[in-house]
Amino acid sequence: MKTYYTLILLGMFIFSPLxxxxxxIAFIHxxxxxxDAxxxxxxxEFVDSVRQGISTPANFQVINCDFDQYMWDEAAAGCLSSQLxxxxxxxxxxxxLLLTHSNGGNVVRWILSNPTWDSRYIDIINATSRVIALAPSSGGTPLADAVNQGSVFETTLGWILGYGSDAVKQQQVGWMSYYNDTWLNGTQSRPSLGKPFEVVVGSDVDSAIWDGDSYCAGYQYQVALETTQNWLDDCSDGFLECSSQSAAGTVWFTDKQKTAGKEPLSHQQSRRACFNLDSLIRNHI
Incomplete structure (x- = not known):
């Protein structure tokens, strides 16, 4: 009889709201x-689709911060931690759940890697269950080096890089290598982030004018990213090489492994509802 009542109490606990x-879920640009991110x-379209993957879709926050600053800056990590x-x-x-894109992954890693830097960090870390990082710039990009040298990339990629801001300086390959060796966790030979950091890698850019898939998220961006891809490894999303995207955490998938029609995700497309990316994330969470 005692066992019977114990099981009843256990069942009440299991099905209790407690x-x-x-x-x-937070969307981090x-x-x-x-x-107005x-x-x-x-x-x-993307935000409303993805947030349906959680039990209470109204529990979402779209972050709006100044990520033109260094990741540790109050306007960047400070703003992010305040809103979170x-x-x-x-x-x-x-x-x-933290859903990040590009340099947003670096700002998130800063918070996860430096819990005593700000009193707000530890509460965020304790509440966080995992990070899904879309095309994170964990290893930096040669294009950031080029922008800071005043090359043609300044005009070609001004729409995404910000013309040599502190955040762009930070994403230079050598600079990110230093940060990954010192201040940031999650890369090889460094401590774990303590939370899953699941990466989606974009591996190519399609810009054929006759291909309707090239128009998802804006054809003009595909053309620009196809151009800059010439200065990157064969495996890149037009802004980041695959090796940079996969430098921290673990790879959840590389675009063509799961996207509709096995389409690649350019750096622009990996933050939009292109080739069922939104439904892949929604179902995953």
Whole structure:
């Protein structure tokens, strides 16, 4: 009889609301000073599709910060931690999913790697369950080196790089190598981030004018990224080489392994609802 009542009490606990966590998702943009990242960076279509993957889709936050600054700057990591901390407290989030793109992955890694830097960091770290990093610039990019040398890339990629901002300086290959060896965790021979850091790698750019897939997320961006790809490894999304994207965490998948029609994801397309990327993330979370 005692066993019987014990099982009943256990069952009541299992199905009690107290046994469930409160899940939330934050969309964290890349380089740039965003004031309306929903419309200008991700698109409402992408955000609304992805957030349906959590039990309470209303528990989402689209981050708007100045990621033209160094990752540790108050306008970057400070702004991100402030918005995440407020989100966690307002919604009682204890199962936080972070969806990042490009340089946003570096700002997130800064927070995860330096828990004592800011009093808000530890609450964010404790609440975070995992990070999904879309085309993260974990190893930097040769294009950032080129921009800071005042080359043609300054005009070709100004729409995404920001013309030699501090964030672009930070993403130079040698600079990121230094940060990865010292301040940031998650790369080879460094401590773990303590949270899963799952990476989606973009491996190519399609810009054929007759191919309808080249128009997803804006044909003009595909043309620009196809051009800059000539200065990168064969495996790249037009902005980042695959080796940079996969330098931290673990690779969840490389675009063609899972995308509709085995289409590649350019750096522009990996933050948009292209080739079922949004549904892949939605189903994954």
């Amino acid at each position: 046994a469930y966590s409160t899940t939330g 890349g380089t740039g000073n965003q004031t 929903t419309s200008d960076y991700w698109t409402r 901390h407020s989100f966690i407290q307002a919604k009682n989030i204890d199962n936080l």
